[in-house]
Amino acid sequence: MTDVTERLRAAGLRATRPRLAVTEALRAMGGxxxxxxxxxxLVEHGTPLPRTSVYNALVTLSxxxxxxxxxxxxxxxxxxxAETWHHHFVCRRCGRVSDVSCLVGAKPCLTAxxxxxxxxxxxxIFRGICHDCLRTTGTTPGGRTTP
Numbered sequence: 001m002t003d004v005t006e007r008l009r010a011a012g013l014r015a016t017r018p019r020l021a022v023t024e025a026l027r028a029m030g031g032x033x034x035x036x037x038x039x040x041x042l043v044e045h046g047t048p049l050p051r052t053s054v055y056n057a058l059v060t061l062s063x064x065x066x067x068x069x070x071x072x073x074x075x076x077x078x079x080x081x082a083e084t085w086h087h088h089f090v091c092r093r094c095g096r097v098s099d100v101s102c103l104v105g106a107k108p109c110l111t112a113x114x115x116x117x118x119x120x121x122x123x124x125i126f127r128g129i130c131h132d133c134l135r136t137t138g139t140t141p142g143g144r145t146t147p
Contacts, residue, residue, distance in 0.1 A: 004066055011064055021047050022057040026067055026081040032088075032097045034076040072097055072125055087123060091130035093137075100126055 004023050005015040013019075025041045026033065033041075039054045058079050062069040068082035072090045078097060087100040110122035129137075 007064060007066060013060065013064070016057075018049050018053040018057045019061060021049060022054055023061060023066060023081065026079060030081075032070070032072075032078040032080050034078055036076065038079065070097070070123060070125065073127075087126065089126040089128070089130070091133055092127055093129055093133040096130055096132075098130065100124070 004020065008015045008019060021042055022038060025038050025045070025047075028045075029038070029041055035055050035058055036051070038058065039049070039051050042049055042054065058067060058069070061067040062079065065082070067079050068086070069077050069079050070088050071077050072088055084102075086102050089098045089100050090096075091098075110119075110124070112119055112122075
């Protein structure tokens with residue numbers, strides 16, 4: 001947690017109990033989770049925080065880059081503890097969210113086609129059918145059905 005505490009302090013923020021608890025919950029949970037899932041995890045593990053505190057911590061931590069926030073479509077945004085900047089793939093069949101490496105490795109990894117101001121971040125959400133779903137339906141990645 002020392003690295004998170006240092007990053008918060010370097011940004012002029014306090015390392016509050018909710019911020020540290022939310023970060024630790026995301027680390028422990030692994031993968032992609034909604035704010036409500038993070039809240040439920042904290043409650044189950046003896047760290048009851050108001051839901052609002054969880055949401056506020058996630059906003060602050062994502063702005064700081066400690067956690068990654070992704071809007072993967074209808075429903076709640078997802079969050080994850082993020083060591084490196086990356087994108088996401090969402091399967092249209094099963095809904096699984098997978099990490100996709102960013103070719104540049106840092107944000108913003110894309111530029112706008114026109115001058116819109118200073119771009120801090122560009123997220124790419126890939127959508128399609130994951131390998132597992134393709135195998136179970138007998139469809140090849142190119143969309144052809146196998147016999």
